Amino acid sequence: MTFPQFVYRNVVRNKRTYAAYFLSSAFSVLIFFVYALFIFHPDIKQGVTKTAAIQLMTAAEVIMYVFSFLFVLYSVSTFLKSRKREFGILMMHGMTRNQLNLMVFLENMLIGIGAIVVGIGLGLITGKLFLMIGAKMIGIGPLRFYFSEKALLLTTFAFIILFFCISLFTTALVRVNKLIDLFQAGEKPKTEPKVSPFLSLLSAVLLIASYYLAATATLQTLIIRMLPVIAMTIVGTYFFYTQLSVFITKLLQKNRGLFWRKTNMITISSLRYRLKDNARMFFMVTIVSTVAFCAVGTLASMNVMNRQVKQDFPAEISYLANDDQPVNQQNLVQIETELKERKLEYTSHQIPIKYIAVASSTDRFTPKEIPVVSFSDYEKIMTSAGNAFKEKRLAGKEVLGMRTGSFSNPEGVTYTLKQDHIKLRQNKMSKNTVLPMQLIFSEGLVISDELFEKVTPENTKIYTGFYTSDLKKTSGIGENLVEHGMKFYSDKGPYSMSVSGTIYENQMSMYKMMLFVALLIGAVFFIAAGSFLYFRLYADLDYDRRHYLTITKVGLTNQELNKIVTRQLSLLFFVPILVAFLHSVFAFMALQSLFSLSIAKEIVIVLASFLIAQFIYFFLIRFRYLRNLKKTLV
Amino acid sequence: MSILEVRHLEKIYEGKVAHKALDNINFSIEKGEFVGIMGPSGSGKTTLLNLIATIDRPTAGEIFINGKNPHVLNRKETALFRRHELGFVFQHFNLLDTLTVEENIVLPLTLDGESVKEMDKKLQYVTKKLGIDSILKKRTYEISGGQMQRTAIARSIIHSPSLILADEPTGNLDSKASKDVMETFTAINKEEKATALMVTHDPFAASYCHRVIFIKDGKLYNEIYRGENRQAFFQKIMDMLALLGGESRDLSAVRL
Ligand SMILES: Nc1ncnc2c1ncn2[C@@H]1O[C@H](COP(=O)(O)OP(=O)(O)O)[C@@H](O)[C@H]1O
Numbered sequence: 001m002t003f004p005q006f007v008y009r010n011v012v013r014n015k016r017t018y019a020a021y022f023l024s025s026a027f028s029v030l031i032f033f034v035y036a037l038f039i040f041h042p043d044i045k046q047g048v049t050k051t052a053a054i055q056l057m058t059a060a061e062v063i064m065y066v067f068s069f070l071f072v073l074y075s076v077s078t079f080l081k082s083r084k085r086e087f088g089i090l091m092m093h094g095m096t097r098n099q100l101n102l103m104v105f106l107e108n109m110l111i112g113i114g115a116i117v118v119g120i121g122l123g124l125i126t127g128k129l130f131l132m133i134g135a136k137m138i139g140i141g142p143l144r145f146y147f148s149e150k151a152l153l154l155t156t157f158a159f160i161i162l163f164f165c166i167s168l169f170t171t172a173l174v175r176v177n178k179l180i181d182l183f184q185a186g187e188k189p190k191t192e193p194k195v196s197p198f199l200s201l202l203s204a205v206l207l208i209a210s211y212y213l214a215a216t217a218t219l220q221t222l223i224i225r226m227l228p229v230i231a232m233t234i235v236g237t238y239f240f241y242t243q244l245s246v247f248i249t250k251l252l253q254k255n256r257g258l259f260w261r262k263t264n265m266i267t268i269s270s271l272r273y274r275l276k277d278n279a280r281m282f283f284m285v286t287i288v289s290t291v292a293f294c295a296v297g298t299l300a301s302m303n304v305m306n307r308q309v310k311q312d313f314p315a316e317i318s319y320l321a322n323d324d325q326p327v328n329q330q331n332l333v334q335i336e337t338e339l340k341e342r343k344l345e346y347t348s349h350q351i352p353i354k355y356i357a358v359a360s361s362t363d364r365f366t367p368k369e370i371p372v373v374s375f376s377d378y379e380k381i382m383t384s385a386g387n388a389f390k391e392k393r394l395a396g397k398e399v400l401g402m403r404t405g406s407f408s409n410p411e412g413v414t415y416t417l418k419q420d421h422i423k424l425r426q427n428k429m430s431k432n433t434v435l436p437m438q439l440i441f442s443e444g445l446v447i448s449d450e451l452f453e454k455v456t457p458e459n460t461k462i463y464t465g466f467y468t469s470d471l472k473k474t475s476g477i478g479e480n481l482v483e484h485g486m487k488f489y490s491d492k493g494p495y496s497m498s499v500s501g502t503i504y505e506n507q508m509s510m511y512k513m514m515l516f517v518a519l520l521i522g523a524v525f526f527i528a529a530g531s532f533l534y535f536r537l538y539a540d541l542d543y544d545r546r547h548y549l550t551i552t553k554v555g556l557t558n559q560e561l562n563k564i565v566t567r568q569l570s571l572l573f574f575v576p577i578l579v580a581f582l583h584s585v586f587a588f589m590a591l592q593s594l595f596s597l598s599i600a601k602e603i604v605i606v607l608a609s610f611l612i613a614q615f616i617y618f619f620l621i622r623f624r625y626l627r628n629l630k631k632t633l634v
Numbered sequence: 635m636s637i638l639e640v641r642h643l644e645k646i647y648e649g650k651v652a653h654k655a656l657d658n659i660n661f662s663i664e665k666g667e668f669v670g671i672m673g674p675s676g677s678g679k680t681t682l683l684n685l686i687a688t689i690d691r692p693t694a695g696e697i698f699i700n701g702k703n704p705h706v707l708n709r710k711e712t713a714l715f716r717r718h719e720l721g722f723v724f725q726h727f728n729l730l731d732t733l734t735v736e737e738n739i740v741l742p743l744t745l746d747g748e749s750v751k752e753m754d755k756k757l758q759y760v761t762k763k764l765g766i767d768s769i770l771k772k773r774t775y776e777i778s779g780g781q782m783q784r785t786a787i788a789r790s791i792i793h794s795p796s797l798i799l800a801d802e803p804t805g806n807l808d809s810k811a812s813k814d815v816m817e818t819f820t821a822i823n824k825e826e827k828a829t830a831l832m833v834t835h836d837p838f839a840a841s842y843c844h845r846v847i848f849i850k851d852g853k854l855y856n857e858i859y860r861g862e863n864r865q866a867f868f869q870k871i872m873d874m875l876a877l878l879g880g881e882s883r884d885l886s887a888v889r890l
């Protein structure tokens with residue numbers, strides 16, 4: 001056996017220990033490679049409209065790379081820690097520092113190159129599938145499988161560099177001061193964990209404060225609060241694991257009634273050491289999982305855009321004619337023809353919008369004129385759009401602010417009209433969007449039918465709404481009249497117009513692509529978090545074996561052992577996930593301020609899927625762990 | 635010439651309360667000698683062995699192995715010193731379970747970059763001698779405790795070290811395996827002229843030594859020589875242990 005042979009055998013035969021590290025590295029390579037295949041796909045590059053997609057994917061590729069780097073580095077360092085004893089034995093037999101470094105370096109390169117080969121191999125096998133799913137998700141036709149050399153080279157080189165740097169790093173990580181420390185690693189009884197009441201308190205304060213700030217964030221405060229809240233949460237979480245949690249178990253331990261009952265004593269006391277030992281791991285898993293949940297949850301919540309479009313644009317096609325040029329008549333005819341060609345059933349309504357002169361207003365900025373619609377017309381629009389209409393009929397000088405989108409204008413403004421100095425006080429916004437913001441570009445009022453008859457307008461515009469039952473089917477109508485489904489209001493143009501189907505499709509394709517990216521990144525982060533747990537568990541396996549061996553000697557039944565192990569593992573698996581859930585829930589509460597529609601359903605679905613995935617992972621690991629443990633106990 | 639010479643050795647463990655684990659230890663071991671170290675639990679046996687093994691550093695005093703003081707060497711030289719001059723046998727065997735029996739045995743030679751042919755030759759020789767030549771291809775979890783310890787012994791002698799150090803080599807073995815292991819030690823000591831220092835608290839194992847040094851509370855207490863009769867030696871060891879007040883294993887007598 002020569003030295004390189006020795007290194008090779010050491011890796012290949014030690015599959016269990018290296019497996020998690022190897023597989024997660026290979027997985028990183030796989031994802032990176034598939035992304036690269038996507039980016040370098042000629043069909044994608046040709047679609048000019050998808051430059052945003054390419055940019056987003058490129059950004060995701062960079063993020064993936066940076067994360068892979070940190071991830072592999074962390075994996076390696078826990079991995080090396082679990083091998084202290086082995087290094088001790090080798091150094092006992094006269095392995096020099098250089099040989100040790102060389103060994104670790106070669107091992108890493110071996111694993112790294114293996115991971116690159118396996119990752120790319122899997123990428124080639126599953127590439128077709130990924131391209132299909134990806135193409136579907138970002139809303140382009142099916143992509144043929146295209147093998148891109150550039151993607152292959154990029155992946156290979158990027159990861160060779162990555163593993164090379166990591167391998168160099170690791171030699172610095174194995175710092176051996178005294179051989180005796182290496183040798184007795186894991187044999188020494190662990191020292192009592194210390195905690196500071198001050199830092200425990202600080203952690204509680206930071207977490208509560210950031211939860212409060214997140215929960216009460218509004219559209220205006222969100223941007224200012226975001227960074228401080230994130231920083232506070234991260235610091236708070238760190239001290240939560242290193243200080244507060246240990247502090248709490250210490251209090252539990254003082255309670256003899258609880259502590260001295262059955263297996264509680266064993267669970268709580270080892271939990272304390274475990275918390276302290278694993279604090280950094282818990283912290284990392286929590287943060288990484290939170291990022292995964294938030295990435296996927298944020299995107300999933302954009303699913304409400306479907307409903308949002310319907311809300312912002314009550315009519316599937318809205319057309320606002322600024323004047324009575326013949327072109328408007330032609331356009332309306334064209335729209336009707338197109339609707340008929342598509343065999344879409346539709347209804348349409350025309351309502352007048354009167355622009356009346358304003359003398360003054362209590363608003364900061366007084367418009368020269370203000371558009372008004374009558375209450376009956378508002379009702380007509382809403383019932384045609386299929387909304388249940390329940391608002392109280394206006395009478396006399398009662399007015400409502402005209403809602404033009406999800407976000408309301410300030411309420412409580414009084415307008416004084418030039419005509420007879422009529423004062424109109426707007427105390428409330430209409431419940432629903434009357435006219436889309438993009439078409440009218442101004443605040444407006446809904447007024448009572450009598451008043452509408454009475455006012456003399458500076459000019460009158462005609463609004464036409466076309467209503468169908470399926471918004472998506474209107475996509476592409478009036479392509480020559482609008483750009484991306486929208487013609488914005490302008491002073492000079494003869495009309496403004498919106499086509500909900502096209503708008504929806506545009507938003508959805510961008511959204512789907514982001515979701516695709518977020519899902520992949522979320523999956524990578526989630527799997528990474530899982531492998532952190534796995535590493536940790538196997539790093540402690542030796543110690544645990546001895547620990548449980550002692551306990552079983554005292555007399556512990558099989559069921560009791562199962563119970564203790566299950567409880568401890570579930571803590572290891574679910575404590576960080578639950579904390580991450582809590583963090584995410586508050587993050588989503590802040591996010592909610594961006595949406596007018598509730599995103600609760602989407603969030604619950606996302607979090608539940610993650611929880612199920614974690615359960616599956618938990619049972620898998622528990623099964624393997626118990627089997628491993630019992631092998632030595634019988 | 636003495637292979638091992640220990641002079642005024644002192645070891646203090648720093649901590650909340652500094653603890654003097656070894657105090658002015660002096661002794662030497664001649665070439666070809668097989669020496670046992672005994673003492674009650676906590677008397678400093680492992681500490682002494684660790685210092686000689688260059689795993690830990692002494693607070694004061696000197697150790698010479700083959701005339702060289704390993705504690706004045708730099709890190710690389712210490713590693714090479716260990717590789718060439720010392721062989722180790724441990725209570726917990728400390729075999730690498732990723733390697734087969736034969737690979738574990740040749741490990742010190744592998745680290746030294748010896749040719750495969752030479753390694754094979756030495757491997758055949760020692761494994762025949764230790765009676766483990768039939769299990770060379772097995773992995774460590776497929777063999778018994780006694781076989782593991784004999785594998786560890788083979789590993790400790792394959793590079794013909796000046797001094798073999800053993801810490802409780804029979805501590806994890808049953809009586810039959812202990813006997814095998816001790817007879818193996820005796821054989822290599824006789825036939826290979828190997829010098830060995832063994833820490834044990836098992837009087838049965840100690841009775842195979844030429845000489846047993848007793849320490850108590852970190853100080854040399856006494857030493858006794860074997861002479862011709864092992865049975866009588868065993869009795870003397872038992873008496874000495876009784877005098878020391880440590881735990882003694884009455885049941886060990888049954889094995890004789
Ligand atoms: N790393 C250490 N730190 C502090 N004290 C130690 C350490 N190792 C051993 N000791 C103490 O030194 C004394 C001798 O220990 P040791 O050499 O292991 O005894 P033996 O092997 O004879 O049972 C004991 O009292 C032990 O508590």
Ligand SMILES: [Mg+2]
Pocket residue numbers: 679680
């Ligand atoms: Mg000892």
